Amino acid sequence: xxxxxxxxxxxxxxxxxxxxxxxxxxxxxxxxxxxxxxxxxxxxxxxxxxxxxxxxxxxxxxxxxxxxxxxxxxxxxxxxxxxxxxxxxxxxxxxxxxxxxxxxxxxxxxxxxxxxxxxxxxxxxxxxxxxxxxxxxxxxxxxxxxxxxxxxxxxxxxxxxxxxxxxxxxxxxxxxxxxxxxxxxxxxxxxxxxxxxxxxxxxxxxxxxxxxxxxxxxxxxxxxxxxxxxxxxxxxxxxxxxxxxxxxxxxxxxxxxxxxxxxxxxxxxxxxxxxxxxxxxxxxxxxxxxxxxxxxxxxxxxxxxxxxxxxxxxxxxxxx
Numbered sequence: 001x002x003x004x005x006x007x008x009x010x011x012x013x014x015x016x017x018x019x020x021x022x023x024x025x026x027x028x029x030x031x032x033x034x035x036x037x038x039x040x041x042x043x044x045x046x047x048x049x050x051x052x053x054x055x056x057x058x059x060x061x062x063x064x065x066x067x068x069x070x071x072x073x074x075x076x077x078x079x080x081x082x083x084x085x086x087x088x089x090x091x092x093x094x095x096x097x098x099x100x101x102x103x104x105x106x107x108x109x110x111x112x113x114x115x116x117x118x119x120x121x122x123x124x125x126x127x128x129x130x131x132x133x134x135x136x137x138x139x140x141x142x143x144x145x146x147x148x149x150x151x152x153x154x155x156x157x158x159x160x161x162x163x164x165x166x167x168x169x170x171x172x173x174x175x176x177x178x179x180x181x182x183x184x185x186x187x188x189x190x191x192x193x194x195x196x197x198x199x200x201x202x203x204x205x206x207x208x209x210x211x212x213x214x215x216x217x218x219x220x221x222x223x224x225x226x227x228x229x230x231x232x233x234x235x236x237x238x239x240x241x242x243x244x245x246x247x248x249x250x251x252x253x254x255x256x257x258x259x260x261x262x263x264x265x266x267x268x269x270x271x272x273x274x275x276x277x278x279x280x281x282x283x284x285x286x287x288x289x290x291x292x293x294x295x296x297x298x299x300x301x302x303x304x305x306x307x308x309x310x311x312x313x314x315x316x317x318x319x320x
Contacts, residue, residue: 035214038230047205056172067172073126074175082112102307119152129174132287135159137307161251180252216301241280243300248283289319
């Protein structure tokens with residue numbers, strides 16, 4: 001049911017853009033990986049505990065004084081994810097199904113040997129604010145039930161682009177974040193929203209990575225597959241004005257995408273910056289799964305993390 005609703009939502013968005021919907025029995029995934037393993041496409045993930053003494057504010061910038069964070073639960077989840085068990089599970093996730101690893105552990109990553117307390121009524125509920133990449137890929141759906149069953153916690157997941165996930169935490173709605181945008185993470189720390197957990201050396205716990213991949217129609221009209229590198233591939237898309245689906249939501253994927261366009265185009269997160277490119281540049285302002293569905297339907301190019309793309313492929317182009 002969830003997958004059906006997701007597809008219907010994507011089709012509604014496509015119709016609004018004037019793209020005809022395909023018949024249900026015609027949905028065959030043509031989108032494929034055209035460029036990968038470029039050094040500019042590494043996608044790092046970090047864990048950060050939210051500081052209970054942070055200057056929380058609502059969406060209007062007004063101070064929020066009644067925030068209560070579950071620091072015990074946040075520490076428990078972070079320590080488990082960084083434990084030998086948690087890291088091994090994350091590193092091996094998806095290999096049996098896809099025949100390749102979806103996430104990789106970083107050299108020199110933080111490792112936790114802390115004792116993890118069982119949940120109590122006061123610490124049971126943990127609020128995790130995270131990027132869609134680890135959610136749409138199925139990683140959290142695999143890891144969290146193991147953690148919850150073993151220690152008795154209940155993890156409530158808020159999944160959006162990194163920018164929105166961080167904003168959610170800044171309003172006091174999260175106990176920890178799991179995101180993938182170094183610049184935004186460092187700003188989060190500088191603004192006093194994170195702290196160093198016991199046993200750790202820094203607020204930002206950068207522990208795993210995967211790769212962004214540039215995908216598009218198998219016909220590859222822009223010829224990006226033969227481009228020298230990913231930046232040359234993006235230039236070819238822009239030069240030919242081939243349809244490109246941008247997350248457009250301030251996510252880590254969106255931030256990475258912006259950095260790959262030719263500098264002279266001036267594309268930023270601001271709508272004004274791409275107003276002259278709207279005949280080929282589509283700013284969707286939505287999650288990775290929905291954007292992949294749009295790219296498939298429109299025969300468009302798209303930047304995505306590889307884990308979510310493989311999940312999309314395995315689900316025959318339907319994301320739930």
